[in-house]
Amino acid sequence: MYRGRSPPPVKRAVLSSSARGMSAESPADHQYRTLALDTALGTGLAVLVYALLKLSLSGLRVWRARVSVLVVGAGPVGLTAALVAVRSGKVLKLTLLDARYRSALLCRPQQIALDPRSVRFLLDLGVDFDNMEGCWRNEHFFTKIGVFQEYLLSILEQNKQKGDVEVHLGTKFSEEYLRKMSRAEWPRVIVVADGSCGDSCSVLGISTDYIVESCHAYGANATIERLDQRQVPTPEIRAHSLYFDLSAYGIDTVKDRRNSCQPAAKPGFHLKIYGTFRNRYMALACTSEADSKMMHFLRHTANSSIMKNIFHQSFNAYKTDIEPRLSEPTLHHMQCSRRLFEIMLSYRRVSAAYIEGDNVAVTVEGEAARVLNFDTGCGVNLGMRGLESLGMFIYRTATALDRNDVFEALSAKIQHSRHVAETFRRSGLASAVFE
Numbered sequence: 001m002y003r004g005r006s007p008p009p010v011k012r013a014v015l016s017s018s019a020r021g022m023s024a025e026s027p028a029d030h031q032y033r034t035l036a037l038d039t040a041l042g043t044g045l046a047v048l049v050y051a052l053l054k055l056s057l058s059g060l061r062v063w064r065a066r067v068s069v070l071v072v073g074a075g076p077v078g079l080t081a082a083l084v085a086v087r088s089g090k091v092l093k094l095t096l097l098d099a100r101y102r103s104a105l106l107c108r109p110q111q112i113a114l115d116p117r118s119v120r121f122l123l124d125l126g127v128d129f130d131n132m133e134g135c136w137r138n139e140h141f142f143t144k145i146g147v148f149q150e151y152l153l154s155i156l157e158q159n160k161q162k163g164d165v166e167v168h169l170g171t172k173f174s175e176e177y178l179r180k181m182s183r184a185e186w187p188r189v190i191v192v193a194d195g196s197c198g199d200s201c202s203v204l205g206i207s208t209d210y211i212v213e214s215c216h217a218y219g220a221n222a223t224i225e226r227l228d229q230r231q232v233p234t235p236e237i238r239a240h241s242l243y244f245d246l247s248a249y250g251i252d253t254v255k256d257r258r259n260s261c262q263p264a265a266k267p268g269f270h271l272k273i274y275g276t277f278r279n280r281y282m283a284l285a286c287t288s289e290a291d292s293k294m295m296h297f298l299r300h301t302a303n304s305s306i307m308k309n310i311f312h313q314s315f316n317a318y319k320t321d322i323e324p325r326l327s328e329p330t331l332h333h334m335q336c337s338r339r340l341f342e343i344m345l346s347y348r349r350v351s352a353a354y355i356e357g358d359n360v361a362v363t364v365e366g367e368a369a370r371v372l373n374f375d376t377g378c379g380v381n382l383g384m385r386g387l388e389s390l391g392m393f394i395y396r397t398a399t400a401l402d403r404n405d406v407f408e409a410l411s412a413k414i415q416h417s418r419h420v421a422e423t424f425r426r427s428g429l430a431s432a433v434f435e
């Protein structure tokens, strides 16, 4: 009996016919169907368990993978590299070497200027700028090189207590150091950050060839050392579109300005005064596009007092009000380039390598990898750019299944290193000096 609306008769007929079909299945068919279903389910489950097991085993392997890392050089780049390694979570043991003892390492007079990108990179590594002596201007952080190094050393020394970090100051990386190392002690990754004068690459048998390329600009540097002045972190000063009166040497500046500067080129010179009041540095630069009689003259003059005069006048014009002027009697505190020179970037042909037999992957960082013949006053940032790929390199080397994986990690590191050099050559001076 149906209450309410009854279903249409046709549908009822269909339903009853399909019900008949079901009841028509023989017990053998039913058994076969059940068996097939069970087998499919069983196989599926086995595949799923296998995949899960494989995934978790490979996850476990990746999670447990650790390598021992040796960092050569405790300059700002070497120390940051050591921090990147520790933070990568893939280091079994980290050893940091520097040929200098602590006092010599931390007493260098220069300042470093960390640009906004380096600041962000260091913040991600846990660097606390509020706990470091320094000052900010235009999102750049200025601090003494020794203050920065001491801060990073203290972070590494906190890890030292956990036993996985060793810092050996006063220890030179040399053939003798390698000889004394037992095979079991050999690291899987070596980060060479031994600066522009280091020779660790030759110790490791890595090519010391450099590619030298023009940055399409000319420059000159000066230093002023005044021991009676303060050595506290000080922001840099920049000045642009400078012209100098060289009429006494037959160079007509006004005419030269009107005729020679191409519209797209940044006209005139760019000046930067940086460092502490005790150790002042100056960088003077111009783009080669803005080539003019004045630049030509300053590139070729044999009279070194012209450059000295230019730096002298520029310093007095742009220095801060609270520091003393340079006068004739104090001019001997200043050393400077004799003439303008072409700014060139040198970078290593081989910036990462694999040492066959010892199964060691080497990467070269900081000024050991790329260096200018001109001090921009923020050279450390070029080193920091290279380190942006170090964490991934250590991760990939640690989790490599075979040598091919290590080669791929090395190849990516080399590509990044080239990219850093090429980007700097194209636009690095603009942000460091010209803007």
Ligand SMILES: Cc1cc2nc3c(=O)[nH]c(=O)nc-3n(C[C@H](O)[C@H](O)[C@H](O)COP(=O)(O)OP(=O)(O)OC[C@H]3O[C@@H](n4cnc5c(N)ncnc54)[C@H](O)[C@@H]3O)c2cc1C
Pocket: 072, 073, 074, 075, 076, 077, 078, 097, 098, 099, 100, 105, 110, 111, 112, 113, 114, 145, 171, 172, 173, 174, 193, 194, 195, 196, 197, 198, 199, 200, 274, 275, 281, 365, 366, 367, 368, 375, 377, 378, 379, 380, 381, 383
């Ligand atoms: C005069 C001057 C002024 C500068 N002013 C500024 C500035 O105002 N702002 C700025 O940002 N940058 C400035 N710079 C640049 C800045 O100092 C460098 O960019 C920075 O120091 C490079 O760091 P690094 O770690 O690559 O090399 P380095 O600082 O040179 O460190 C290399 C370390 O490796 C060690 N070492 C070398 N060989 C071995 C070995 N075989 N075994 C063990 N250890 C070894 C050395 O003892 C050294 O401590 C200035 C540089 C100079 C020279």
